Amino acid sequence: MTADVSHKRRNLFVFFLIIFSVFVLYGNSLRNGYSFDDDLVIQDNQQVLNGIRGIPSIFVSHYYTDERQSFGYRPVVLATFAIEYSLFGEKPEISHLINIIIYALTCLILYLLLLNLNPSFSPTFPLLTTLLFLAHPLHSEVVDNLKSRDELLCLSGCLLSAYFFLVFTDTGKKRYYLTGILLLILSLLCKRTAAVFFVLIPLMVWFFRPVSLKKLLVYSLPVYLVIALSAFFARTYITDGGSTIHWYWENPLGSDPEFFRRIPMALFTLAYYVRLLALPHPLSYYYGFNQVPISGWNNPIIWITAIFLILICFIIIKKISSRHLWIFGILFFLIPVSPFLNLLTPVDGIIAERLAYSASAGFCWIAALAIMSIFRIPLFKDQGKNRIKKPFPSFFYPVVCLILLLYSIRVVSRNPDWKDRLTLYSADIGHLKNSCKAHSLLGDELYKMMESTTDAAKKEILVQQIEKYYLRALEIYPDYSPVLNNLASIYFQYYNDYRKARVIVERAILFDPDSPELHFNLGYCCEMAADTGCAITSYKKAIALDERYYPASARLRSIIIMKGGTLNYTRKVQTPNLGVSN
Secondary structure: OOHHHHHHHHHHHHHHHHHHHHHHHHHHHHHOOOOOOHHHHHHOOHHHHOHHHHHHHHOOOOOEEOOOOEEOOOHHHHHHHHHHHHHHOOOHHHHHHHHHHHHHHHHHHHHHHHHHHOOOEOOHHHHHHHHHHHHOHHHHHHHHOHHHHHHHHHHHHHHHHHHHHHHHHHHOOHHHHHHHHHHHHHHHOOOHHHHHHHHHHHHHHHHHOOOOHHHHHHHHHHHHHHHHHHHHHHHHHHOOOOEOOOOOOOOHHHHOOOOHHHHHHHHHHHHHHHHHHHOOOOOOOOOOOOOOOOOOOOOHHHHHHHHHHHHHHHHHHHHHHHOOHHHHHHHHHHHHHHHHOOOOOOOOOOOOHHHHHHHHHHHHHHHHHHHHHHOOOOOEHHHOOOOOOOOOHHHHHHHHHHHHHHHHHHHHHHHHHHOOHHHHHHHHHHHOOOOHHHHHHHHHHHHHHHHHOOOHHHHHHHHHHHHHHHHHHHHHOOOOHHHHHHHHHHHHHOOOOHHHHHHHHHHHHHHOOOOHHHHHHHHHHHHHOOOHHHHHHHHHHHHHHOOOOHHHHHHHHHHHHHOOOOOOOOOOOOOOOOOOOO
């Protein structure tokens, strides 16, 4: 058997192993439904529900839009959901299957890229890196949360783009160069954080190919120019740039414009991600305030991280010309994680497991290097002839298998948590004791369940649970206006305590005075407590804030007619809007 045939057979076996392993790890997620924020991109997204007919509007719209904010431009992601909806309808099992397939393809692309980085690599190193990446429990959110398809598509496109740029460097054929540019643009249309590969791809080429910096710049600048012009065109002529609200309960740094005060928190965030990647337990769908405390220079973790980072940067600057594999691995981790350190832009939730997805490839590179170095496994094919004898060669495979087994058990056990929103929120609340939004979301989900039940005893139990979670959210952050509004609805609708509900709504208005819903709710509390003057004033305020807020118009009309007056409102009287608000 020739070496070439043997090599192809080995690769075919590895491809099968990767695909098989992904389906073993994530096969039980096919039983899951929709979960955290999936409604934003599928269930409640009218453009997606329009199917293929909605794709033109998707490409000229923001990724997410509501009455208060609009942000993002990820048309390729929404287009995949729209096509899927046209073909299969609302079937979450199909969506989960597609996510698993994309993840399997990403792992295959990563393996091929690592093989191509240096043909002299021992096959063990690319395979070990890929298997660590494939089985890493932190990726369970990216695969299980349908909304995170943007992360899956973005990384797969970027890694494939890097592969084609390397092939272009080796062959000089321009079709590979153009394919690389196209893939990078498509990745940006999945998520703009693909921009980190503007740095990573040239870095890969420089590290693993004998290319001068001048030649690298000549080929890189047209790429950047095309993509920059595309981004400018999209922002100017397709979307208006959008606006994002950074709520305090999601990330307090959003209300602090001082750059230098964010530096210690950026160091703390970096340390947090390293800890999550090294020890992925417990896993959480959401973090936020105050699960991740806002830390200053008095935190020793920040100083330790700062010292290590300074040392690492010094070593990189001094040794980068040696093109050492350790230095590349560190950069492969630091560059992708850098946009999510809460330094330049506050991150919703402060920490998010899905945001470490791309950086985890670099982490797995470092982990594979460390394992192979400890057991003195040769990194290159030509080292096998004269390598130093390993002290405990038989320990290598059991240790690797143990790591992969522990990772796999954690992934398989985590997948059912993503069955639906209530299952997920309930599973994680035990270790999210200080996350005000996690308590709020669980209260909201129980509220919806309570509204749909007809069993009086069950309804009473649910009301008590909802009150408990809302009160805990307010203990963590007393100014959480949506929770105040929802808690008021509990006191009004189920305890018939109008006065207590009114006090809570008035408090909510202090923190969110421009909400027509809150003013309407205050008006209704006043109306039921027989304070007609307060009710009329509140309804008028709601209408002034939003003239199309018809519930306020209807209640105001009803009061004035009852008082014997007249008002030119012809809409039907509507029920109070004291339900769940986020």
